[in-house]
Amino acid sequence: MPSSNPSITLYRLQACPFCERVVRTLDDLGLDYRSRFVEPMHSDRNVVKRLTGKRTVPAIVDENTGVTMSESAAIVEYIQSTYGDGAQAGGDD
């Protein structure tokens, strides 16, 4: 349950291993995030397309940094370099 208004929103598909990989990374770093679940059918994912230009999930929006991105490997790398040990830019909460 989102506690207040987390800056990170994760667009995800139920049981999608690539999405779970991102979730694991967020959880490992203790980051608060909002989950928005979309449909298995690509054609039903206009909300994701509007954000990232593609209909693939996972996708994240980080209001803290203004970053919007897809592709789990890229997202994991972004989260670790932004919020992990030795990160340059920290989150504000």
Next chain:
Amino acid sequence: MDLGFDVVDLGSTDHVEAGDTVPEFTRPLVTDEYWEDVALSELLEEGPVVLVFHPMAGSFPATYVWKELPGREWGDCQVVGCSIATPYAHKRLIEERDLGGEYRLYSDPGNGVAEQFGIAHDLDGMEGVAEPRPAAFVVDTDRTIEYAWVAGEWPAFPDYDELEAAARDV
């Protein structure tokens, strides 16, 4: 009175009433594009809420309710449905009834919200399945229930004119 068909008496229930503070809950709230956990209190921060409990998506009462609710004037209220249907089924309902953008539905397959409101009932002939009995509430931003209707028999539908008037009054 012989109606020619049987209306099932649901019996009495100790449900929340007008004047009570609305129970707080968080469930996946389904839009035409996605679902996410949303607390009722978060909705109430945006404005008053008309909360309509109805049978699961696919049943004829669910279809009837969502034929009737749009096209009315709800004032400042957000009209939100709640049933035990899955988020996937709610999305189908939103598509079929073209509710996108304006109407959202809480998905509560475990029926816990109905239990909090005191309106849970077991479905005869569907072992292990419980639903909310048909019910409608108008909730003000201070969490006070301003209007409450709970079905005493089955099937039953809200008095839509009365509900609309209560919503516009809040």
